[in-house]
Amino acid sequence: VQLVESGGTSVQTGGSLRLTCAAPGRAFSTYALGWFRQAPGKEREFVAVISWNGGNTYLANSVKGRFTISRDNATDTVYLQMNDLNVEDTAVYYCNSGSTSPELASGRTLEPWGQGTVVTVSN
Numbered sequence: 005v006q007l008v009e010s011g012g013t014s015v016q017t018g019g020s021l022r023l024t025c026a027a028p029g030r031a032f033s034t035y036a037l038g039w040f041r042q043a044p045g046k047e048r049e050f051v052a053v054i055s056w057n058g059g060n061t062y063l064a065n066s067v068k069g070r071f072t073i074s075r076d077n078a079t080d081t082v083y084l085q086m087n088d089l090n091v092e093d094t095a096v097y098y099c100n101s102g103s104t105s106p107e108l109a110s111g112r113t114l115e116p117w118g119q120g121t122v123v124t125v126s127n
Contacts, residue, residue, distance in 0.1 A: 007118040018090075022083055023121055040097070042098070043092075044094070044095075055104075072087075097121050098120045
């Protein structure tokens, strides 16, 4: 099942975006869900993870205080609210699932990578 990310677009520094990830026909309510990103010329990196019930979240230091991850198990959707964006946030953003939050945060993903959604932040 391919995950489908959406919501990426071009914004100016200081702007906000909300990314959405869904997996039509697949139930993710018992899995950790998370976001990763890959900037031009760099490797994919971890951004945020949320536990299966939404009770625990963990974010990369580079986005703490600016990004928030949430999920809706009724619709098998995970969101990434991004505020106070800066040019270093420019990347293709991907979502994925994991057996647990620590495993997912370490890169142990369960699904094939989707197409991602492009976020471009400019001054």
